[in-house]
Amino acid sequence: MSEQIFQQQKELAKLIEHYSGQNGVHTTAVPSLFFMRQSNVNRPKYGVYKPSLCIVVQGEKEILLAQEGFRYGPADYLVASVDLPVTGQVIKASSDVPYLALKLEFTPSQILEVLRDSDIRVGPKENTKRAMYVSRIELSLLDAVIRLARLLENPKDIQVLAPLFTKEILYRVLQGQHGGTLEQIAIEGSSTYRIRDVIEHIINNYDKSFRIEELAEIANMSVSSLHRYFKEVTAMSPIQFQKQLRLQEARRLLLSESTDATDVAFQVGYESPSQFSREYSRMFGLPPREDIKRLRAKNDQKINA
Structure with a gap:
């Protein structure tokens, strides 16, 4: 790592510390920019990543997408x-x-705007790749990110400059080694673009059963092509994708509401409470009641610490 990158990361670390203060995920005055701070190695956390760029300036993180x-x-x-x-x-x-x-979260329309306004050569529509990747940080990207973060010190500049710096950040990512993966989400007719429509449908209807033929129709693909491209993009099948959404939502409901596992199982779309309990245990390591008891005990410890 170059000395310039090291110094910029030190400045970025100071900004994140200043605007975070305590452990957790923190919104900022810059739209779609979030800061994260954690002073200990934690248990695995489950959630849905929106289209986003994630940069670590201290510590390390591991993300599991399926296996x-x-x-x-x-x-x-x-x-x-x-x-x-x-x-x-x-x-x-x-x-x-x-x-x-x-x-930094972004939208496909922001990617499309950068592609329209630049001379980046767009790859073939069928160039389907995994929708998550890790790449080496570059000075030009970090420079744009730090200018975006510095806007928090001058809030009056955010409305005008944040969109410009965000556009530059996305331009740098698109120019990077794996930029072709990102551009595919914005190219109408590409396999990734069509799989994105299927993902959106499953997320909006995660609690309902579906026929694979319906999803293939949404993507305008054959059933076999849908299976192949969906797995290339997400590392899982449509059914596995839906199952993860259901179980994540079930855990959230059990933690936030005074309701039992059977009611939650039906709420998230399961017809069999026993199947729900088996799949929940497989994903989270304990049956629903025991898992929630463990999580609540841990939260109580934090509150009393």
Whole structure:
């Protein structure tokens, strides 16, 4: 890592510390920019990554997409180009050197705008790739990111300059080694673009059963092509994708509401409570009641610490 990159990361770390203050995910005054701070290695966390750029300036993190791992630290950045259910875990952090990171969310229309306004050569429509990747950080990208973060010190400039700096950041990512993966989400008619429509449909209807033929129709693909391209993009089948969404939502409901596992199973679309319990245990390591009891006990410990 060059000395220039090291110095810029030090400045970025100070900004994240200043505007975070405590562990957790923090919104900022810059739209779609989030800061993360964690002073200890934590348990795996489950959630859906929106299309986003993630940069770590201290510590390390690992993301699991199905069974595929993506580990990254200060020398790298991670990109998710579509909505993806993932497991994330901070694997290097301490009270002296906390994990510090930022996330910038974006939309396909922002990617399309950059492609229209630049001379980036667009790849073939059938060039389907995994919708998540890790790449080496570059000085030009980090420079644009730090200028975006510095806007927090001059809030009056955010409305005018944040869109410009965000556009530059996306331009740098598109120019990077794996930029072709990102551009595919914005190219109408590409396989990734069509799979994105299927992903959106499953997310909006995760609690309903579907026929694979319906999804193939949405994507304007044959059933076999849908299966192949969906797995290339997301590392899982449509059914597995839906299952992860259902189980993540079930866990959220069980934590936030006074309701039992059977009611939640039906709410998220399961017809069999026993099947729900089996699949929940497989994903989270314990049956629903025991898992929630463990999580609540852990939260109580934090509150009383």
